[in-house]
């Protein structure tokens with residue numbers, strides 16, 4: 446059966462001490478739950494020395510080492526105690542021009558190093574308005590992810606994040622989230638098989654917060670969340686965790 450997963454994407458927020466304290470607070474309620482904290486990479490080493498949820502990097506270069514000024518490799522991330530990465534976040538796609546081809550290289554590099562991957566997909570507003578959102582998102586998955594074999598896919602979770610909902614306060618409705626999650630699951634079933642489709646966790650992201658989490662997580666094909674803004678406050682993130690794990 447697929448796992449419930451909650452992931453915090455801290456993005457380029459929090460100073461070192463703030464990150465340290467927030468992580469410690471999250472550690473007080475993360476026990477026995479599948480929680481990932483995607484911290485700024487600078488802090489991974491220090492966070493890995495504390496007992497708490499899994500930590501991961503928000504970005505990396507697909508090459509193993511070399512003359513790539515400003516970049517970090519998967520081996521470097523692993524040497525700081527993290528074995529998880531986000532790939533395909535819309536901010537990487539839009540601001541840093543990462544296309545499906547580059548994302549495929551990143552997926553392959555992370556699989557080779559046995560990292561856990563949360564692979565993000567999602568459509569911009571104009572695609573949603575033109576009603577081509579399902580085709581658009583499935584194409585993203587086909588071009589960067591669906592070349593993996595069944596065994597390789599075991600390390601992968603998918604996060605559906607409609608771009609128009611990220612950081613905007615405009616959440617997808619539970620119906621919109623469920624529709625896309627079901628389409629994603631059906632496409633996995635089509636490319637692989639039903640068992641594989643049933644084993645992959647599909648998270649929702651985009652202005653998910655303590656107020657709307659329960660409704661979103663109640664959808665049969667929503668297995669958790671990728672949380673940005675609301676993960677920067679321990680009390681909000683705790684409520685979202687409780688919504689997912691049903692501990693009210």
Ligand code: PGA
Nearest residue numbers: 611612651652672673674
């Ligand atoms: P948000 O960000 O929750 O602030 O909308 C989500 C994300 O970008 O992963």
